Amino acid sequence: MSITTIEEVVVDLTMNNEFTKAHLKITREIYDNHWKKFYPELYGDKLPDAIEFEMFDILPAASVTGNQSHRVGGKSVRTKLLEIKQNIERNGFKLKYPPISWFRWHDGVDGIECITGDTRGEILSLPPFQTTNRIVALYKRRPGFTDEQVQDAIESCGLRFNAIHDPAAPLSTFDVKRTVTKAIQRYLDTDGKAGVAPTLDAITSRVDYVCGEGIFQPATKLNLIYEIYNNFNPHDVVISWSDVATAKYRISSFMTRSKLVDTDKVKYLWTSFELYSKAFTRACKIAAEYPNAEVRIIIHTGTLKGYDLSSVYKLRVQKFVSEFENIVHVVGAAADKDATDLVGATFSRIKIYGALPTLGANHDLETPFILSERTGKFYQKGTDYTFDVSEDDVSEVTDLEEFMEAA
Secondary structure, three states: OOOOOHHHHEEOOOOOOOOOHHHHHHHHHHHHHHHHHHOHHHHOOOOOOOEEEEEEEEEEHHHEEOOOHHHOOOOOOHHHHHHHHHHHHHHOEEOOOOOEEEEEOOOOOOOEEEEEOHHHHHHHHOOOOOOOEEEEEEEEEOOOOOHHHHHHHHHHHHHHHHHOOOOOOOOOHHHHHHHHHHHHHHHHHOOOOOOOOOOHHHHHHHHHHHHOOOOOOHHHHHHHHHHHHHHHOOOOOEOOOEOOOOOOOEHHHHHHHOOOOOOOOEEEEEEEOOOHHHHHHHHHHHHHHOOOOEEEEEEEOOOOOOOOHHHHHHHHHHHHHHHHHHHHHHHHHHOOHHHHHHHHHHHOOEEEEEEOOOEOOOOOOOOOEEEEOOOOEEEOOOOOOEEEOOOOOOOOOOOHHHHHHHO
16 A cells, blocks of 8 residues: 555544554555654664564554653643644644554553553544544563663653654653653662663753753753752752743842842942853943942853863853953053053953852852952852962953954
């Protein structure tokens, strides 16, 4: 059998409330000609080691037991469910999309667990469809893997499969946090035989896998990774600073707690380590607006990434200092001779004052770093942790043209 018309891949379930063997043949043909090659995450070598794709089949709707526990937080909101339902009513059920996925623990129809398909299954059970069966992709255990390893694979695929194609309930950050957190707890409960180790590398790898490609922005995924990591490593917290109202680690709140607040004589400006040229412009505007005030710049290092986070943190702070000071230097050098005194007076009121803490394993997360003009080191009051204001390998802006390009 070969598909010759578009109508052959669209099923009108309002006219007939079941899938047929002809529909199953079409599904298998699409798999042979398309899905087998283009969806290795569903049917090929990108599946977790503990499970494998078995075959497509038509099974009674009641065969599956339970719901997608790994998708509790990502269950399609009612508006999304109704949107998909109305689309199927108007345009038919499209076989061109990979079908729902079930895992068969044993031979036969007993012990079948849903990997994906709760939303579509719920829709198909409603009027006007009330479909009695389902076309499903069946998966089974690979020999040699434990129940815990298989369950870990099922939960991972429950998210990963929904990050590949439509129609499906949208993957949420709650889904990811819940599933990866369960995987870490499984790792602890099985002494490392199944699940995910509570390390940054392992958590990052699992989050990347279940999110698929392009579901979340990189910054969103990094925040997820650190939030999960922090829950299992309370003494080794890694902070990703933000000033969004809902942020767990909000910059403005930290500034207030640390008494780094504006007065008539002092104005504070916080900035990302990457925005040294914008920070220079903003600082100059503040200095011009408040001619009797000192402008104090507080650096935050964004969302850290890399193997040695302690070194990354220090290098980011040092990079900002180096780039900012070179901007001051090239702008001063480019000023008219008659304006030199004015430029010098203005810049003397602009100071890199400190940096926000980020790494619980290295320093106090409740105390800001302050830059000592006398020693040239960043320090925290009440602790012995310090680091130099500069390093030899920090890049520099060397001329006015480079500064203008950076700005």
